[in-house]
Amino acid sequence: MEEIDWGDEPKTSKTIFILLLIVGLAIGIGLDRGISSLIGPTSTGEFSGTIVIEGSNTLFELQQTWAYHYMQKNPGIQIIVGGAGSSVGYKQLADGVIDIADASRLPKSEELTYAESRGVTFNIHKVVIDGIVIIVNLDNDLWNISFEILRGIYNGSITNWSQVNASCSRAGNPITAYARDPSSGTYAYFQEHVMQNDDYADTVNKLGGNSAIVSAVANDPNGIGYVGAAYAEATGVRTVRVNSPSTGEPVQPTLENIQNFTYPISRYLYMVTNGEPSGYIAAYLYWCISPEGQSIAAELGYVPCYTLIGSSS
Numbered sequence: 201m202e203e204i205d206w207g208d209e210p211k212t213s214k215t216i217f218i219l220l221l222i223v224g225l226a227i228g229i230g231l232d233r234g235i236s237s238l239i240g241p242t243s244t245g246e247f248s249g250t251i252v253i254e255g256s257n258t259l260f261e262l263q264q265t266w267a268y269h270y271m272q273k274n275p276g277i278q279i280i281v282g283g284a285g286s287s288v289g290y291k292q293l294a295d296g297v298i299d300i301a302d303a304s305r306l307p308k309s310e311e312l313t314y315a316e317s318r319g320v321t322f323n324i325h326k327v328v329i330d331g332i333v334i335i336v337n338l339d340n341d342l343w344n345i346s347f348e349i350l351r352g353i354y355n356g357s358i359t360n361w362s363q364v365n366a367s368c369s370r371a372g373n374p375i376t377a378y379a380r381d382p383s384s385g386t387y388a389y390f391q392e393h394v395m396q397n398d399d400y401a402d403t404v405n406k407l408g409g410n411s412a413i414v415s416a417v418a419n420d421p422n423g424i425g426y427v428g429a430a431y432a433e434a435t436g437v438r439t440v441r442v443n444s445p446s447t448g449e450p451v452q453p454t455l456e457n458i459q460n461f462t463y464p465i466s467r468y469l470y471m472v473t474n475g476e477p478s479g480y481i482a483a484y485l486y487w488c489i490s491p492e493g494q495s496i497a498a499e500l501g502y503v504p505c506y507t508l509i510g511s512s513s
Contacts, residue, residue, distance in 0.1 A: 253279065254298045255290070256285065290322070301473075323472065333439050376423045
């Protein structure tokens with residue numbers, strides 16, 4: 201059993217570095233950036249019980265779909281899924297209200313401390329890779345954007361499309377920025393990695409989910425927003441390439457670029473348990489990262505984390 205290598209992801213309490221990734225009973229996983237290899241059987245076994253999941257809205261659609269397919273295969277299992285945000289998921293897991301927290305970021309130091317005070321150990325499981333994709337209205341012909349410009353738009357120092365690109369179709373019009381709400385892990389991740397921990401401007405419209413941002417930008421010619429990659433291919437909006445901070449070259453948020461972390465706003469999405477999962481909770485978690493679960497993720501526009509080696513069906 202190997203410890204998680206968090207690479208250069210957000211820094212939190214050192215406690216996080218000693219958490220073990222558990223995907224089943226005595227099954228080892230070696231993790232690295234991008235695709236990982238999973239060794240073991242795919243059978244889930246016969247279980248009965250209820251699994252309550254709350255957390256990341258970015259994972260909500262996928263988690264609902266996973267739950268539907270899993271319950272079809274395992275009628276003794278009931279899975280209840282919410283998408284109120286990563287902060288809510290971590291809090292409810294620490295309080296013992298839920299069995300699994302979905303998260304689009306690692307836990308904050310204060311969340312780790314709170315969980316410890318409640319006798320809970322967050323056990324972090326990478327399940328898919330996601331890109332935070334920048335979207336604009338179809339009437340906007342902006343094709344690429346930098347971290348610097350995005351930071352200015354969301355901290356309020358850039359307020360007109362002329363400041364972004366004087367020749368773009370929306371030049372001369374005010375920018376309407378849409379973001380996730382503060383309980384969202386995507387909100388926090390974007391603030392840390394793109395905005396360099398600047399505060400969001402009071403003028404930024406904070407919405408409760410990815411679909412709400414897509415709808416708002418689709419109906420606002422001056423709008424710009426960020427959503428999980430699985431939500432970006434929607435009517436009325438299109439994606440904008442993001443310039444690599446290291447090379448300055450614009451990078452399209454394709455599945456391949458997100459998978460290999462070439463796209464500069466790529467990140468893992470997680471399922472979190474209290475300590476080592478067992479029984480039907482471990483079986484469900486393992487199924488989510490099995491070839492079947494990962495195939496379902498790919499169909500919905502998420503990027504699989506794992507390939508399977510030496511398995512039996």
